[in-house]
Amino acid sequence: xxxxxxxxxxxxxxxVLIIAASLISPHFLNPxxxxxxxxxxxxxxxxxxxxxxxxLTKGIDLSVGSIVAxxxxxxxxxxEQGVPIxxxxxxxxxxxxxxxCVNGLGISYFRIPAFIMTLGCMVMVRGFALMIAxxxxxxxxxxxxxxxxxxxxxxxxxxxxxxxxxxxxxIAAVVLSFTRFGRAxxxxxxxxxxxxxxxxxxxxxxxxxxxxxxxxxxxxGLIFLSRLSVGDPNSGLGLELEAITIAVIGGTSxxxxxxxxxxxxGGAMVLAIIANILNLAGVSPFSQQVVxxxxxxxxxxxxAGRKPRK
Amino acid sequence: MxxxxxxMLIISAGLATILTAAPAFSADKIVIGFSQASSNSAHRNTMxxxxxxxxxxxxxxVDLIVTNAEGKSAKQISDVESLMVQGMKVLMISAxxxxxxxxxxxxxxxxxxxxxxxxxxxxxxxxxxxGPHNKPIGTLAGKYIAEALKGKGNxxxxxxxxxxxxxxxxxxxxxxxxxxxxxxxxAETHADWDQExxxxxxxxxxxxxxxxxxxxxxxxxxxxxxxxxxxxxxxxRDKEGILIIGIDGENAAIRAxxxxxxxxxxxxxxxxxxxxxxxxxxxxxxTAALEKLGTLTKKDDGSxxxxxxxxxxxxxxxxxxxxKGFGDDPECK
Numbered sequence: 217x218x219x220x221x222x223x224x225x226x227x228x229x230x231x232v233l234i235i236a237a238s239l240i241s242p243h244f245l246n247p248x249x250x251x252x253x254x255x256x257x258x259x260x261x262x263x264x265x266x267x268x269x270x271x272l273t274k275g276i277d278l279s280v281g282s283i284v285a286x287x288x289x290x291x292x293x294x295x296e297q298g299v300p301i302x303x304x305x306x307x308x309x310x311x312x313x314x315x316x317c318v319n320g321l322g323i324s325y326f327r328i329p330a331f332i333m334t335l336g337c338m339v340m341v342r343g344f345a346l347m348i349a350x351x352x353x354x355x356x357x358x359x360x361x362x363x364x365x366x367x368x369x370x371x372x373x374x375x376x377x378x379x380x381x382x383x384x385x386x387i388a389a390v391v392l393s394f395t396r397f398g399r400a401x402x403x404x405x406x407x408x409x410x411x412x413x414x415x416x417x418x419x420x421x422x423x424x425x426x427x428x429x430x431x432x433x434x435x436x437g438l439i440f441l442s443r444l445s446v447g448d449p450n451s452g453l454g455l456e457l458e459a460i461t462i463a464v465i466g467g468t469s470x471x472x473x474x475x476x477x478x479x480x481x482g483g484a485m486v487l488a489i490i491a492n493i494l495n496l497a498g499v500s501p502f503s504q505q506v507v508x509x510x511x512x513x514x515x516x517x518x519x520a521g522r523k524p525r526k
Numbered sequence: 527m528x529x530x531x532x533x534m535l536i537i538s539a540g541l542a543t544i545l546t547a548a549p550a551f552s553a554d555k556i557v558i559g560f561s562q563a564s565s566n567s568a569h570r571n572t573m574x575x576x577x578x579x580x581x582x583x584x585x586x587x588v589d590l591i592v593t594n595a596e597g598k599s600a601k602q603i604s605d606v607e608s609l610m611v612q613g614m615k616v617l618m619i620s621a622x623x624x625x626x627x628x629x630x631x632x633x634x635x636x637x638x639x640x641x642x643x644x645x646x647x648x649x650x651x652x653x654x655x656x657g658p659h660n661k662p663i664g665t666l667a668g669k670y671i672a673e674a675l676k677g678k679g680n681x682x683x684x685x686x687x688x689x690x691x692x693x694x695x696x697x698x699x700x701x702x703x704x705x706x707x708x709x710x711x712x713a714e715t716h717a718d719w720d721q722e723x724x725x726x727x728x729x730x731x732x733x734x735x736x737x738x739x740x741x742x743x744x745x746x747x748x749x750x751x752x753x754x755x756x757x758x759x760x761x762x763r764d765k766e767g768i769l770i771i772g773i774d775g776e777n778a779a780i781r782a783x784x785x786x787x788x789x790x791x792x793x794x795x796x797x798x799x800x801x802x803x804x805x806x807x808x809x810x811x812x813t814a815a816l817e818k819l820g821t822l823t824k825k826d827d828g829s830x831x832x833x834x835x836x837x838x839x840x841x842x843x844x845x846x847x848x849x850k851g852f853g854d855d856p857e858c859k
Contacts, residue, residue, distance in 0.1 A: 296856060352852070440722060496730055
């Protein structure tokens with residue numbers, strides 16, 4: 217298997233999944249269902265892309281789920297106060313950037329381990345969300361229709377989040393493959409010392425990836441808010457694990473330096489299809505978790521089997 | 527040496543201030559302690575605030591001290607201990623974990639302080655439990671659906687977090703109510719009270735069961751009922767007349783019922799102001815006040831219970847309940 221090109225395991229798993237899914241349920245290939253699945257891919261894929269940037273530098277960001285919650289309640293409160301939508305969106309994205317900044321500063325300049333730093337932020341940011349929402353959900357009343365389009369609407373009969381996800385993927389792929397910054401990210405993840413000696417500003421690179429991850433989490437939070445039309449400070453629990461899973465299934469190495477945008481898209485698709493088909497097949501909620509876990513391990517095994525052991 | 531002396535001085539000065547200030551703070555007032563478990567739900571926050579507001583307005587003789595355990599049993603134990611130090615006459619508690627707090631509660635009872643549990647009961651007998659019951663709510667919902675569908679039809683059940691009693695009991699009551707009818711649960715999940723999870727599940731379920739195959743959705747809370755509603759609307763299937771039933775009586779859900787988006791919801795009491803009224807009644811031995819709060823049962827072990835019954839909210843009576851539930855509603859400000 218080690219002579220097969222990169223990503224073969226994942227592509228194979230995806231094809232097997234799609235064939236199995238269409239055999240298990242006649243509804244799977246229904247165009248509306250496909251669009252449903254793609255919307256799920258988009259919602260979680262955006263978080264997965266942010267996580268890919270961070271994991272490429274050998275980092276981790278546990279605060280993304282909390283950012284989704286904080287952005288949700290802040291956005292809802294701002295709308296409630298009649299703040300214009302574009303300004304609200306800008307403020308929310310800045311919140312993501314700000315949390316990313318705090319994470320990045322702690323990790324790159326104060327050398328706090330990423331796991332601890334982002335864990336701290338995860339708890340703190342969730343606290344802010346609960347404070348702002350006073351524990352309950354924030355209901356902005358009648359949402360501006362133009363905002364609902366972002367999460368719940370369609371453009372040319374394709375759900376809007378898919379366009380957002382596509383844009384994010386294209387930009388991310390260009391940055392990672394064709395810019396000096398992208399190459400620096402891979403270099404820092406593969407060998408930090410070598411990267412530093414070759415003149416890369418390592419702390420700056422690490423700092424930047426957390427801001428990217430924070431902004432993408434905020435973008436995802438805006439889509440969740442638009443989709444649900446209420447801000448829920450308890451939403452997004454466990455999303456960080458979902459994002460990490462997506463990146464890892466997609467072939468991003470937790471040891472840094474290895475991973476692609478295309479892989480992450482594939483990872484998001486695997487997770488979304490599994491969840492969809494289990495519901496379509498009417499599998500009991502408890503068995504669903506077992507099956508999901510097993511398929512995740514299997515997908516990663518298939519991908520790992522391709523690589524020669526170090 | 528000098529340093530230590532100075533520190534001792536500061537500490538004793540601090541202690542002296544606390545000791546002199548504490549009695550002055552609650553001179554001749556009845557101190558009621560309220561140990562709240564957490565503040566991450568609108569239901570609990572409404573419980574805290576309405577009890578506080580009611581006490582401030584109606585009980586001038588009461589000093590209500592509220593603590594918040596922030597979801598941690600260990601903190602709740604030290605909260606209760608500190609309330610004892612402050613000389614409380616009655617303890618109101620909404621427990622984070624029924625088992626973990628039990629030994630502390632036994633100490634409080636042993637000290638002769640009556641204990642009232644709000645909403646969540648303990649495994650040990652306390653003076654009084656006040657709260658709604660989950661199983662009858664599930665039964666009400668089941669009966670409502672059975673009647674509305676004339677005993678025949680397919681239901682999707684969206685359950686809460688299986689780790690806690692409300693989800694289990696809301697399911698049991700419902701299952702008993704529809705047993706023997708031709709009402710079938712054709713799909714179910716645990717969406718853990720989460721709207722996004724319910725939405726996602728409903729999107730898939732709508733694919734699995736095409737038009738005409740789903741007659742009702744029974745969600746264990748209003749939040750998940752909203753998730754189902756959004757999926758049904760997005761799929762353009764809101765014209766099929768699928769009944770969507772929630773539980774809790776959140777303000778936003780009551781509005782949605784009035785509008786016809788949701789079919790019905792069932793109130794789940796926040797035990798406010800009933801909690802503080804009961805506490806005041808115990809502190810002043812005013813048993814007549816207790817009887818007015820709900821169905822009072824006296825048990826063999828000497829403990830008492832007041833069940834606050836759930837009320838059904840449908841389009842007909844929704845307007846009576848506007849702003850009387852809990853949670854955010856822009857039109858209630």
